[in-house]
Amino acid sequence: xxxxxxxxxxxxxxxxxxxxxxxxxxxxxxxxxxxxxxxxxxxxxxxxxxxxxxxxxxxxxxxxxxxxxxxxxxxxxxxxxxxxxxxxxxxxxxxxxxxxxxxxxxxxxxxxxxxxxxxxxxxxxxxxxxxxxxxxxxxxxxxxxxxxxxxxxxxxxxxxxxxxxxxxxxxxxxxxxxxxxxxxxxxxxxxxxxxxxxxxxxxxxxxxxxxxxxxxxxxxxxxxxxxxxxxxxxxxxxxxxxxxxxxxxxxxxxxxxxxxxxxxxxxxxxxxxxxxxxxxxxxxxxxxxxxxxxxxxxxxxxxxxxxxxxxxxxxxxxxxxxxxxxxxxxxxxxxxxxxxxxxxxxxxxxxxxxxxxxxxxxxxxxxxxxxxxxxxxxxxxxxxxxxxxxxxxxxxxxxxxxxxxxxxxxxxxxxxxxxxxxxxxxxxxxxxxxxxxxxxxxxxxxxxxxxxxxxxxxxxxxxxxxxxxxxxxxxxxxxxxxxxxxxxxxxxxxxxxxxxxxxxxxxxxxxxxxxxxxxxxxxxxxxxxxxxxxxxxxxxxxxxxxxxxxxxxxxxxxxxxxxxxxxxxxxxxxxxxxxxxxxxxxxxxxxxxxxxxxxxxx
Amino acid sequence: xxxxxxxxxxxxxxxxxxxxxxxxxxxxxxxxxxxxxxxxxxxxxxxxxxxxxxxxxxxxxxxxxxxxxxxxxxxxxxxxxxxxxxxxxxxxxxxxxxxxxxxxxxxxxxxxxxxxxxxxxxxxxxxxxxxxxxxxxxxxxxxxxxxxxxxxxxxxxxxxxxxxxxxxxxxxxxxxxxxxxxxxxxxxxxxxxxxxxxxxxxxxxxxxxxxxxxxxxxxxxxxxxxxxxxxxxxxxxxxxxxxxxxxxxxxxxxxxxxxxxxxxxxxxxxxxxxxxxxxxxxxxxxxxxxxxxxxxxxxxxxxxxxxxxxxxxxxxxxxxxxxxxxxxxxxxxxxxxxxxxxxxxxxxxxxxxxxxxxxxxxxxxxxxxxxxxxxxxxxxxxxx
Numbered sequence: 001x002x003x004x005x006x007x008x009x010x011x012x013x014x015x016x017x018x019x020x021x022x023x024x025x026x027x028x029x030x031x032x033x034x035x036x037x038x039x040x041x042x043x044x045x046x047x048x049x050x051x052x053x054x055x056x057x058x059x060x061x062x063x064x065x066x067x068x069x070x071x072x073x074x075x076x077x078x079x080x081x082x083x084x085x086x087x088x089x090x091x092x093x094x095x096x097x098x099x100x101x102x103x104x105x106x107x108x109x110x111x112x113x114x115x116x117x118x119x120x121x122x123x124x125x126x127x128x129x130x131x132x133x134x135x136x137x138x139x140x141x142x143x144x145x146x147x148x149x150x151x152x153x154x155x156x157x158x159x160x161x162x163x164x165x166x167x168x169x170x171x172x173x174x175x176x177x178x179x180x181x182x183x184x185x186x187x188x189x190x191x192x193x194x195x196x197x198x199x200x201x202x203x204x205x206x207x208x209x210x211x212x213x214x215x216x217x218x219x220x221x222x223x224x225x226x227x228x229x230x231x232x233x234x235x236x237x238x239x240x241x242x243x244x245x246x247x248x249x250x251x252x253x254x255x256x257x258x259x260x261x262x263x264x265x266x267x268x269x270x271x272x273x274x275x276x277x278x279x280x281x282x283x284x285x286x287x288x289x290x291x292x293x294x295x296x297x298x299x300x301x302x303x304x305x306x307x308x309x310x311x312x313x314x315x316x317x318x319x320x321x322x323x324x325x326x327x328x329x330x331x332x333x334x335x336x337x338x339x340x341x342x343x344x345x346x347x348x349x350x351x352x353x354x355x356x357x358x359x360x361x362x363x364x365x366x367x368x369x370x371x372x373x374x375x376x377x378x379x380x381x382x383x384x385x386x387x388x389x390x391x392x393x394x395x396x397x398x399x400x401x402x403x404x405x406x407x408x409x410x411x412x413x414x415x416x417x418x419x420x421x422x423x424x425x426x427x428x429x430x431x432x433x434x435x436x437x438x439x440x441x442x443x444x445x446x447x448x449x450x451x452x453x454x455x456x457x458x459x460x461x462x463x464x465x466x467x468x469x470x471x472x473x474x475x476x477x478x479x480x481x482x483x484x485x486x487x488x489x490x491x492x493x494x495x496x497x498x499x500x501x502x503x504x505x506x507x508x509x510x511x512x513x514x515x516x517x518x519x520x521x522x523x524x525x526x527x528x529x530x531x532x533x534x535x536x537x538x539x540x541x542x543x544x545x546x547x548x549x550x551x552x553x554x555x556x557x558x559x560x561x562x563x564x565x566x567x568x569x570x571x572x573x574x575x576x577x578x579x580x581x582x583x584x585x586x587x588x589x590x591x592x593x594x595x596x597x598x599x600x601x602x
Numbered sequence: 603x604x605x606x607x608x609x610x611x612x613x614x615x616x617x618x619x620x621x622x623x624x625x626x627x628x629x630x631x632x633x634x635x636x637x638x639x640x641x642x643x644x645x646x647x648x649x650x651x652x653x654x655x656x657x658x659x660x661x662x663x664x665x666x667x668x669x670x671x672x673x674x675x676x677x678x679x680x681x682x683x684x685x686x687x688x689x690x691x692x693x694x695x696x697x698x699x700x701x702x703x704x705x706x707x708x709x710x711x712x713x714x715x716x717x718x719x720x721x722x723x724x725x726x727x728x729x730x731x732x733x734x735x736x737x738x739x740x741x742x743x744x745x746x747x748x749x750x751x752x753x754x755x756x757x758x759x760x761x762x763x764x765x766x767x768x769x770x771x772x773x774x775x776x777x778x779x780x781x782x783x784x785x786x787x788x789x790x791x792x793x794x795x796x797x798x799x800x801x802x803x804x805x806x807x808x809x810x811x812x813x814x815x816x817x818x819x820x821x822x823x824x825x826x827x828x829x830x831x832x833x834x835x836x837x838x839x840x841x842x843x844x845x846x847x848x849x850x851x852x853x854x855x856x857x858x859x860x861x862x863x864x865x866x867x868x869x870x871x872x873x874x875x876x877x878x879x880x881x882x883x884x885x886x887x888x889x890x891x892x893x894x895x896x897x898x899x900x901x902x903x904x905x906x907x908x909x910x911x912x913x914x915x916x917x918x919x920x921x922x923x924x925x926x927x928x929x930x931x932x933x934x935x936x937x938x939x940x941x942x943x944x945x946x947x948x949x950x951x952x953x954x955x956x957x958x959x960x961x962x963x964x965x966x967x968x969x970x971x972x973x974x975x976x977x978x979x980x981x982x983x984x985x986x
Contacts, residue, residue: 401719402875407868513723513731515875516715519882520735523750527739530749544749546615 088186094129094203101133104190112136113193118149120202121156129203133189138196140215147177148198148211167205175200179212194269214242218346221247226493227327229365236326237348241271244343244350247328248275252335256280260290264307267299271345272307275331281338282570288535289340289353304344304351311342311353313533318501320494321534323355330364338571354535356542356568358553360492361385366556374556382554384489387482388499392429393510393518395479399425401514417473426511428472432480433507435461437500440484541568560588614818616748617809619755620891621802621826626758626833627888628799630857630881631710632934634838634850636942640792642847644783646839651793653831656800659950660823663803666957667810668819670964676807676953677902683960692956693903696804699941699948700896701916704889705923706937708733711885713930714855719878729921732886737917739890740897741910744812747890754883761880762833765857766840768864768873773843783847798945799834802827807953808895854934857881893917 062070091097098115105113114136119127132148151174171180183189189199189208196214221243224236237244245259258278263269272293276286292311301307304324312321322342325331326349331341334352342351352359361381366374399418403411421428439458446454460466462481467474483503490496502525509517532539542549547567551557560581565571582588612620637645671679676696680689712729720728739747783789802823813819841856844863853859861874894909897916901909927933 398875404872405875407871513728514720515878516720516728516882517731519879520731520886522879523754523883523886524735524738526753527742527746527750530753531742531746538749540749540753544616544752545613545745546752 089184090186090189090201090206090208092204092206094131094201097131097201100186101131104186105193116144116149118153120152131201132198133193133201134198134213135193135196138216139198139213143177143211143213143215144198148175148200148213151175152200167202167207167209170200170202171209175209175211177211177213179210181210183208183210191263191269195271218243219348224326227325227330227364227491229363229368231368232364233327233329235328237328237350239346239348241273241343241345241347244328244348245273245275248331248335248341248350251328251332252277257335262290262293264293264296265298265300270301271343272301273343275335275341275343277335277338280571280573281335281340282572285338285340285354285535285569289342293342301344304342304347304349307342307344308351313535317528317532318498319357319529319532319539320360320492320498321353321355321532321539323352323359323492324349324494325352326350327364333364333367336576338565338569354533354537354569355539356534356537356566357495357529357539358543360495361490362552363491367559371556371558378554378556381489381491384486385495385499387486388490388496389503390506390518391479391483391486392433392503393506394515395476396425396429396507397510397514397518400511414473414475417475420470421473422470425476426507428476429480429507432462432466432472432476433483433504435466436480436484537568542566558588611814612744612748612809612812613814614822616752617813618822618826618829620748620751620887621805621822622755622830622833623751623758623884623887624805624891625800625802625826625830626762627884629762629834629837630714630855630884631707632854632937632942633796633799633834634841634856635852635854636796636938637792637838638842638847638851640784640796641789642783642851643778643780643842644789645792645842645847645850646778646835647783647789648793648796649799649831649834649838651790652797652800653827653834655793655797656802656950657824657827659803659954660806660827661820663806663954663957664810664819664823666961667807668816670961671957672816673811675809675811675902676804676956677899679807679960680956683956683963690903692952693899695948695952696808697896697899697903699945700892700899701920702923702941703945704736704892704896704916704920705926706933706941707885707889707892708736708920709924709927709930709933710854710937711881711889712924713933714858714881715878718855718858719875726925729924732889733917733921733924735886736889736893737913739886740893740917741913744809744894744898747887747894750890751887754887757880758884759833761877762837762857765861765864765877766836768866769840769844769860771865772863773840775843777843777846778839794946795943798942798949800827800830801949804949804953805891805895807957808898854930893920896920 091100098117101107101115107113107115112135114132114134116132116134118130118132120130121128130152132144134144152170156170156174167182171182181192183192183199184207188210189201192199192208192210196216198211198213200209200211218240219238221235221238223234227236235247237247249257249259254277256278258276260274262272262274264272274286274289274293289311293307296307296310298310301310308320308322308324309315314321323334331350331352335341339352339354342353344351361378363377366378369377398405399414406414418425423431439454439461443451443454443458462477466472467477487496487500490499506518506521509521511517513520530538530540530544538545541547542553548564549566549568550562550564552562560577563575563577563579563581565574565576567574634645637648641648667674671682674682677689677693680692683689684692708729712725712732715728716723716725739750742750806819806823810816810819813822837856837860841860842850844860845853850856857877857880858874861877862872864873865871866873893913893916897909897912900906900912900916906912927936
C-alpha cells in the first residue's frame with residue numbers, strides 16, 4: 001500500500017516519459033518477428049526500397065530524360081524482384097511443391113489456405129502423393145470433396161507410368177468438374193488458388209490441374225437500390241462477378257456478345273471484364289477501353305468507382321465520364337446501342353463507356369413507357385436538373401439585385417417574412433443548404449433501426465421551427481426544399497453529386513453579381529462541358545457537336561421511330577431496326593420519309 | 603509542338619450559329635443607335651442593305667478561296683503573296699482590329715450592365731469578370747466557341763424575337779413614316795458606313811480551313827447572314843415602331859429600352875433582368891470569337907506553335923484598352939467615329955484586296971511556279 005502510494009507520489013512530482021514508450025507504434029516493425037511461427041525458416045523475399053541501389057535521390061544534376069530512365073529501370077527492377085519465383089516452372093517433387101506453397105502462402109500462419117495431402121488410389125503398393133490447395137471460404141467444399149478428393153482417393157485404381165500422361169488422364173477421365181485446366185507455371189497455380197479454384201498437384205508431375213470450385217458467399221440478386229423503376233425489370237447486379245456477367249448474357253443472348261477478362265492490381269488482383277458486341281461496337285472504342293484498363297498500374301482496385309477514376313478522360317471534372325449502373329437491362333440496352341460495359345470483380349455496379357450527359361438523365365423506365373409519358377417524365381427531370389442547379393442562386397440574385405422582377409405583392413410578402421430574419425439572404429440560404437446536406441448524408445449513414453429519427457430531426461430543422469425561431473424566412477424553406485427534391489429527381493447519383501457541388505458555385509456567383517454572375521458562370525460552364533470528353537466522345541454529343549441521332553436525347557421518340565444507333569459512337573452497324581417497323585399499321589407503316597437516310601434525326 | 607487549332611473541324615450548323623451570334627449581338631450594342639441617327643424612320647433598311655452587300659461579297663470571297671486557296675486562311679494566303687513580313691503586317695492589322703473591337707464592346711457592355719442592373723458594382727469588377735470569362739472561352743478554341751454558340755443560339759433567337767413580340771401592344775406603324783427616313787442617299791451611305799457589323803467576310807477568310815466540310819460554306823454564309831440580318835431588322839423595326847425616330851437615336855441600349863416596356867399582366871412586368879442571360883451569353887460568345895481571331899492571327903503570322911499563351915495577354919490588353927476612356931461618351935465617339943465608320947475597310951476591303959492581288963499575281967506568273975504553291979501542295983498532301 002505504501003509502495004503504491006509512493007509510486008503515485010513519485011509520478012506526480014517527476015517527469016517520467018517512459019509511459020510514451022509503452023504506447024503501440026509501427027516504427028521499426030521489421031525487427032518484430034513474433035508473427036512468425038516457430039521453426040519456420042522460409043521468409044518471403046523482402047524488397048527494400050531504401051537500399052542504395054533503390055534510392056532515387058540524385059546527388060548530381062542529371063537530365064530529365066536520364067532521371068526518368070533511371071526511375072523506370074529502378075521500378076522495373078523492383079517489380080521483377082517482387083515476382084521472383086512466380087514465373088518459374090513447377091517443381092516435380094511433391095515435397096518441393098509443398099515447401100514452395102508454404103513460402104508463397106505464408107503457411108502455417110495463414111490459416112485459410114488449405115493444403116490437403118492425400119494419396120491417389122486405394123489399392124496401390126506405392127502410394128502416389130498429391131496435394132489439393134484451396135482457400136477456405138472461397139472454394140465450394142462439396143465440389144472439392146465429391147469431385148476431386150473422392151474421385152482421386154477412392155475411385156482411382158489405374159496409375160500410369162508416365163507422370164505427365166497421368167495428369168492428362170486424370171483431367172480427362174477422373175475429375176468430374178466442369179472446368180479443368182492444366183497449369184505450367186507457378187504463378188498460374190497461385191492465381192488459381194486466389195481466384196477460388198483448387199489446384200491439384202501430384203508427385204512426379206511437372207504440371208498442375210486447376211479445378212473450378214469457386215463458391216464464396218454472396219448476396220443473391222435483389223432489387224435495385226438506386227435505380228428503382230415502376231415499370232421494368234426489378235433485378236440488379238450483385239457482388240458476384242460471374243453472376244453479373246451472366247445476368248447480362250441471359251438478357252442479351254447473342255453469340256456476338258464478347259466478354260474479355262483482365263486482371264488489375266499488382267498486390268492483389270481484381271477481375272475486370274469488358275463486354276461488347278463484336279461486329280457492331282466500334283473497334284477503336286474497344287481497343288481504347290482495353291488499353292486504359294491494361295495500363296492501370298496499382299496495387300489494388302476495390303470497386304468500379306475506383307477503376308472509373310483511373311480510366312476516365314479528365315478526372316478533374318465534376319460531371320462523370322463513365323455511366324455507372326446496377327441494372328442488367330440498362331447494360332444490355334447499352335450494349336445493343338454500341339457502348340462498352342466494364343464489370344469489376346465483386347462489385348454491384350457496372351460501368352458503361354462512353355457516356356453523354358443526356359444518358360445520365362435517362363432511366364430504364366423511359367423506354368418501357370409510351371413515348372408521351374416517357375417524354376413527360378424526361379422533361380420533368382430536365383427541369384429538376386436546372387432547378388437543382390440554379391434555384392437557390394436565382395433566389396439570391398432576385399432578392400438582392402433584381403427585386404423589381406417580382407410582383408409588388410410578392411415582394412412585400414417576402415420583405416415582410418424576412419423582417420424577423422437577422423441574416424443576409426446568402427447566409428440564410430447557406431445555413432439551410434448546409435442543413436439539407438447534413439440530412440441527406442446522415443440519412444444514408446444512419447442505421448435503419450433508428451432511421452425514422454432522421455425524419456423527425458429533418459422536419460424540425462427545415463420546418464416551422466426554423467421559421468418561428470427567425471433564422472430563415474418561409475419562402476426560403478420552400479426554395480431549399482424544392483431544390484432538394486429536384487436533386488433527388490436526378491436519376492444518376494454521380495450527376496446529382498456534381499450538381500450539388502456546382503450549385504454552391506452558382507450560389508456564390510448569384511450572391512456576388514446577380515443574374516450577371518450566373519449568366520457569366522453559365523457560359524463558362526457550358527464551354528467547359530462542351531470540351532469535356534468521355535472516351536473520345538464529347539459529353540454534349542449529339543447536340544454539341546451536333547450529330548444525327550434517334551429522337552432519344554432531350555425528349556423520347558416513339559420506339560418504332562428510333563431506328564438509328566447513336567452516331568457519335570460510330571458503330572459498325574448504324575441501323576438497329578428497319579425503317580418501317582409497323583408495316584401492318586396504316587398510321588405508322590408508311591411514315592413520311594422513313595425510307596430515306598436520316599429520317600429519324602433529331 | 604503541334605498547333606492545337608490545326609485539327610479543329612467545325613460542323614456547318616455550329617459555324618452558322620457562331621456567325622449569327624457574332625452579327626446579331628450588335629442588336630443590343632450601339633448599332634441600333636447609329637443606324638437610327640443615320641436614317642431615322644428608315645433605319646431598318648440599313649441592315650438589309652448591308653446584309654445583301656455582305657452576302658454578295660461573301661459569295662465572291664468564298665469562290666476565290668475555294669477555287670484558288672483551298673485549305674488556306676488569310677494569313678497563309680498573305681504569306682504566299684507578300685511573304686512572311688507582309689503577311690505578318692496584314693495579320694497585325696486584322697488582330698489589332700479584333701482587339702479594338704473586343705475592347706470597345708467590353709466597355710460598351712460593362713457600361714450597359716452598370717447602368718442597368720448593377721449600378722453599385724465597380725466597373726473594374728464587372729469588366730474583369732467578363733473578360734476572364736471571354737478569355738476562358740477563347741482559350742477553349744474555335745471548337746468550344748462554336749459548340750457554345752450552337753447551344754446558346756436558341757436563347758438568342760427566342761430572346762430577340764420574344765422581346766420584339768412582347769412589346770406588340772406598343773407598336774405604332776405610323777412611326778415608320780416617312781418611309782425613306784432621312785433620304786435614300788443617307789440610307790445608302792449609312793448602310794455602307796455601318797456595314798462593319800457584318801464581319802462574316804473577314805471571319806470566313808479565317809475560319810475557312812476549319813470548316814468540317816468547306817463545300818457547305820456557301821450555305822453557312824447564306825443562312826447566317828440572312829438570319830442575322832432578319833434579327834437586326836426585326837429589332838430595329840420594332841424599336842422604331844415603339845419609339846419615335848428622334849427619341850430612338852438618343853438611346854444607346856435599344857434592347858433594354860424595349861425590354862423595360864414588357865407588361866404581360868401584373869405578374870410578368872419589369873422583365874428586363876431576365877434578358878441579362880441573353881446579353882451575357884451572346885456578348886460572351888462574340889467577344890470570344892474576336893479574341894480568338896486576334897490570338898490565332900498573331901500565332902499564324904509569327905509561326906507560334908500555339909496561340910493559347912497569347913489569350914491571357916490579349917484579354918488583359920483589351921481590358922486595359924477598354925478601361926482607357928474616361929467615360930461612356932468617349933467610348934461611343936471612338937466606336938462611331940473610327941471602328942464603325944471605317945471598319946468596312948478591314949472587314950471587307952482588305953481581305954478582298956489581298957485575295958484579288960493574290961489571284962492576279964497567280965494569273966501573271968502562272969499557276970504553279972511560286973514557292974507558295976509548293977508549300978500549299980505539301981500541305982495538301984499532308985492533309986490528305
